[in-house]
Every structure is written in C-alpha cells, then in structure tokens.
Amino acid sequence: MSALPESLAAASAPGAPAPGRVHAVRGGVVEVRFPPSILPTLGTALLACPPGAPTLTLEVESQVDECTVRSVALQDTQGLARGVPVRSMGGPLAVPVGDALLGRLINVLGEPGDGGAPIPEDTPRRPIHRPPLPLGQRRAVADVFETGIKVIDLLAPLALGSKAAMFGGAGVGKTVLVMELIHVMAQTYQGLSVFAGVGERTREGHELLLDMRNSGMLANTILVYGQMNEPSGARWRTPLTALTLAEYFRDEQQRNVLLLMDNVFRFVQAGAEVSGLLGRLPSRVGYQPTLASEVAAVQERIACGEHASVTAIEAVYVPADDFTDPAVTAIAVHLDSRIVLSRSLAAEGMYPAVDPLASQSRLLDPAVVGQAHCDLAREVREAIARYRELQDIIALLGVAELSAEDQTRVKRARRLQRFLTQPFSVTEAFTGQAGRQVALRDTLAGCRAILDGAGDDLPESAFYMVGTLDEALARKTP
Numbered sequence: 323m324s325a326l327p328e329s330l331a332a333a334s335a336p337g338a339p340a341p342g343r344v345h346a347v348r349g350g351v352v353e354v355r356f357p358p359s360i361l362p363t364l365g366t367a368l369l370a371c372p373p374g375a376p377t378l379t380l381e382v383e384s385q386v387d388e389c390t391v392r393s394v395a396l397q398d399t400q401g402l403a404r405g406v407p408v409r410s411m412g413g414p415l416a417v418p419v420g421d422a423l424l425g426r427l428i429n430v431l432g433e434p435g436d437g438g439a440p441i442p443e444d445t446p447r448r449p450i451h452r453p454p455l456p457l458g459q460r461r462a463v464a465d466v467f468e469t470g471i472k473v474i475d476l477l478a479p480l481a482l483g484s485k486a487a488m489f490g491g492a493g494v495g496k497t498v499l500v501m502e503l504i505h506v507m508a509q510t511y512q513g514l515s516v517f518a519g520v521g522e523r524t525r526e527g528h529e530l531l532l533d534m535r536n537s538g539m540l541a542n543t544i545l546v547y548g549q550m551n552e553p554s555g556a557r558w559r560t561p562l563t564a565l566t567l568a569e570y571f572r573d574e575q576q577r578n579v580l581l582l583m584d585n586v587f588r589f590v591q592a593g594a595e596v597s598g599l600l601g602r603l604p605s606r607v608g609y610q611p612t613l614a615s616e617v618a619a620v621q622e623r624i625a626c627g628e629h630a631s632v633t634a635i636e637a638v639y640v641p642a643d644d645f646t647d648p649a650v651t652a653i654a655v656h657l658d659s660r661i662v663l664s665r666s667l668a669a670e671g672m673y674p675a676v677d678p679l680a681s682q683s684r685l686l687d688p689a690v691v692g693q694a695h696c697d698l699a700r701e702v703r704e705a706i707a708r709y710r711e712l713q714d715i716i717a718l719l720g721v722a723e724l725s726a727e728d729q730t731r732v733k734r735a736r737r738l739q740r741f742l743t744q745p746f747s748v749t750e751a752f753t754g755q756a757g758r759q760v761a762l763r764d765t766l767a768g769c770r771a772i773l774d775g776a777g778d779d780l781p782e783s784a785f786y787m788v789g790t791l792d793e794a795l796a797r798k799t800p
C-alpha cells in the first residue's frame with residue numbers, strides 16, 4: 323500500500339484527536355466532514371466514536387466535496403448522531419488473519435460472533451481491498467476432484483482452484499448441495515475451509531456452526547457471517563473479509579483453501595441497497611450501475627496460485643427463476659462450473675435437482691477428463707434431451723404411439739434421470755436414507771450400462787435414490 327501523507331498519518335494515529343465529525347446520518351449512509359487536507363480516499367475505513375457507546379466502522383464510498391465524504395456503515399448506525407467524532411484508519415478495513423481464526427465464527431470486521439474468547443491482539447491483519455493475483459503468478463486449473471455426487475462428476479465436474487456455483491430459485495436445494503459438498507470435502511480433502519454466509523437466514527448459520535462443531539469439522543474452518551439481519555454494508559463486505567482470509571492461507575502459508583459462499587446473490591443485493599442509499603441512479607432491473615465491477619472484484623480474487631489454490635463453491639439465488647437476471651448473468655461469466663438446479667426436478671423429488679442439460683463445466687474437456695468421459699456425458703445429455711422433446715407427444719398420445727426405437731430411448735432416459743438422483747449424507751436426518759458417495763468410475767460404468775440397455779428389465783423405481791448401478795440391480799428381487 324502507498325505511504326500515507328504525513329498529515330493523514332498523524333491524524334490516524336490511535337491517540338490523536340479525531341479530526342472528523344459526523345455531518346449527517348441517513349440509515350446506513352453517514353456523511354462525515356474532515357479538514358480538506360486530510361480528506362480520506364475511497365475505500366478508507368473510518369471509526370466513529372460516539373461518547374459512551376461502542377465504536378462503529380464506516381467505509382468511504384464517495385467524496386461529496388473537498389471536506390465531506392459519504393460512507394457506508396458496516397455496523398448498525400442506531401444512536402449515531404451529528405457531531406460524533408470520526409477518525410480515519412488511514413487505509414481499508416484490515417481484518418485479523420491466520421491460524422488464530424481457525425474454528426471461529428467472525429463478522430465482517432473480524433470480531434468473534436460465537437461467544438468465544440476475543441481474537442488475540444497480536445494476530446496479523448490484512449486489508450480487505452486487495453488486487454487479484456497477477457496473471458503471471460496464476461496456475462491453470464486442471465486437477466479434477468471427485469465429489470462423489472454422480473450428476474456433478476459426470477456432467478459438471480469441479481476442479482481444485484476452480485470456481486463453481488449452484489444456481490436455483492427459492493427452495494430447490496442450493497444450501498443442501500453446498501452442505502453436502504462441505505461434508506464430502508471434510509472427508510476427502512485435507513485442507514482449510516472458509517465459509518462466507520451472506521444475507522441468508524441467521525438460523526441456518528447457527529445450525530451450520532452447531533453441525534460443524536458436532537462433527538469435528540470446525541477445527542479447520544472459519545465462518546464469516548453477514549446474515550440477513552445485518553446492515554447492507556456488512557453483507558456487502560462479508561465476501562471480501564472471507565476472501566482476505568482465504569488469500570492469506572493461500573499466499574502466506576501455501577495451503578489449499580476451499581471458499582464456500584452462500585449466497586452470492588445476496589452480496590449483489592446488498593450492493594444494490596448500498597448504491598440506492600448513496601443516491602446512485604439504478605441501472606438495468608434496478609441493480610447498481612457498478613454491478614459487473616463489484617462481482618468481478620470478488621470473483622477475480624478467487625484464483626489458483628503457484629503453490630496453492632482457492633477453490634470456490636458458491637450458491638446463487640435466481641430471483642423468480644429468471645436465469646437472464648443481470649445479477650445471475652454477471653456472476654455466471656466468471657465460473658468454471660455452472661450447476662443449475664431445476665424446479666421441475668425438485669418438484670418431482672429428483673434430488674439433487676441438477677438440470678443435466680443446463681449445467682456445464684469448462685473442465686468437461688477431453689484434455690482434462692478424457693475422451694471417453696466427454697463422449698458419455700454427451701450421450702447422456704442427448705438421451706435426456708430427446709426424452710424432453712418427446713414428452714409432449716407422450717402427454718398427448720401416450721408412450722405406445724412412439725416408434726419402438728423412441729420407446730427404448732425414453733425408457734433408458736427415464737432410468738438415467740433416476741440413476742442420477744442420490745441420497746445425501748446431510749439429508750439423512752429427514753429422509754431416513756443413508757448418504758451415498760459414488761466413485762467416478764462407477765458413475766461412468768453405470769451410465770454406460772443403462773445407455774446400453776442393462777437396466778431395461780428393471781422397474782424405474784430401482785434406479786431412484788441409489789448409489790451405484792449394482793445397488794439398483796440388487797433391488798430387482800421382487
């Protein structure tokens with residue numbers, strides 16, 4: 323970071339009298355006046371110190387004139403009044419990073435939210451605004467990892483150092499899928515996880531903390547929460563705090579990090595709220611004019627370094643199931659794997675409700691997964707696409723009116739669709755069915771066999787919510 327001008331450095335020193343004063347408070351937006359020589363720059367963190375009350379962190383978003391800045395509050399502004407002294411922190415918000423945070427739940431400022439001991443004073447700190455890793459220091463993504471979830475491994479594989487997202491409307495299973503992936507990772511992948519809970523229900527966040535604590539997964543995890551009850555500024559900056567932690571482990575300790583974000587749409591939504599509060603003109607569909615750059619500022623920082631990587635798995639809420647929503651498209655362009663959850667599959671109970679045709683991954687490439695895998699994925703997609711084409715005819719005339727060839731195709735496609743469902747470990751408590759993880763080899767062999775007619779004689783139900791094909795075959799017994 324560039325050196326501070328002398329006047330600003332002196333004014334930011336902890337013991338120095340606060341040079342700024344709150345001029346106006348409008349909800350989450352606070353205008354602060356400073357002497358013109360030390361007007362803080364954009365992105366600088368400010369500390370408002372109301373007498374007799376806890377301090378409050380703000381972030382400068384615009385300079386209104388030569389002595390006024392407009393800032394957004396990262397904490398609740400209740401009780402903040404005109405005239406309250408404000409000190410500039412001389413740079414962006416710096417959050418504690420490192421091993422002391424492992425196993426902890428923190429907020430956007432890096433303060434504990436789990437009722438535990440305070441974070442030690444000597445913990446190193448890093449600014450939340452940082453440039454992404456230069457291209458020259460990045461490594462190409464190629465190490466595919468198996469999730470054990472058949473439909474993902476087959477049609478939208480994930481890789482270490484890649485970015486993947488689950489897209490879906492309300493209640494189609496995004497959170498369940500992210501939780502299952504956390505579960506899989508904890509068992510198979512020896513790394514650290516940083517979970518950013520952005521704008522979702524506080525109850526879900528609490529449940530995750532308890533689940534992780536009970537299953538012993540918390541020791542290698544940091545939870546960073548800016549849930550729906552927090553001010554928009556906090557929700558907007560929570561992903562940056564989580565990213566800063568992930569980058570620290572990647573760059574300083576050369577450790578692989580899994581970054582989970584639920585929900586990236588809420589981050590965009592918080593940005594839109596902040597933009598509205600700042601009085602900026604809205605852009606398409608009411609989103610902030612800076613939508614693309616805000617999303618890019620987060621997504622570009624998720625990258626694979628020379629020695630270690632940050633792998634991101636994100637949940638993206640799709641408002642009103644509209645996949646052309648500007649927020650959704652702005653996020654989608656940055657991803658390596660897009661897993662689209664379908665409401666009609668969820669309505670039929672075909673969990674995980676991953677749409678086999680809409681989901682895709684850059685890693686489904688012969689150079690990465692091999693020719694045989696790519697060919698099989700294409701064949702599975704073709705079979706399901708053909709079945710969807712025929713569905714209208716079937717609804718009107720019945721299956722019997724189809725040609726013998728199409729009848730066989732429909733039969734196999736329906737079995738394939740069911741074979742791609744699978745019970746999850748995290749849903750065991752309410753489905754009563756033990757979770758299954760399937761090796762990629764078995765997934766490929768199972769799909770190949772079904773396409774070749776190995777399951778033609780079995781009832782469709784034999785394929786529903788099973789692990790391997792052998793399990794389905796074992797259900798044959800009357």
Ligand SMILES: Nc1ncnc2c1ncn2[C@@H]1O[C@H](COP(=O)(O)OP(=O)(O)OP(=O)(O)O)[C@@H](O)[C@H]1O
Binds near residue numbers: 495498674746749
């Ligand atoms: N794999 C699954 N197996 C069984 N049930 C599932 C599965 N996935 C989702 N469900 C059912 O769907 C419900 C909603 O799932 P989830 O909370 O993951 O949705 P969501 O897309 O995250 O919703 P929201 O956007 O409202 O947060 C679950 O409570 C569960 O009943």
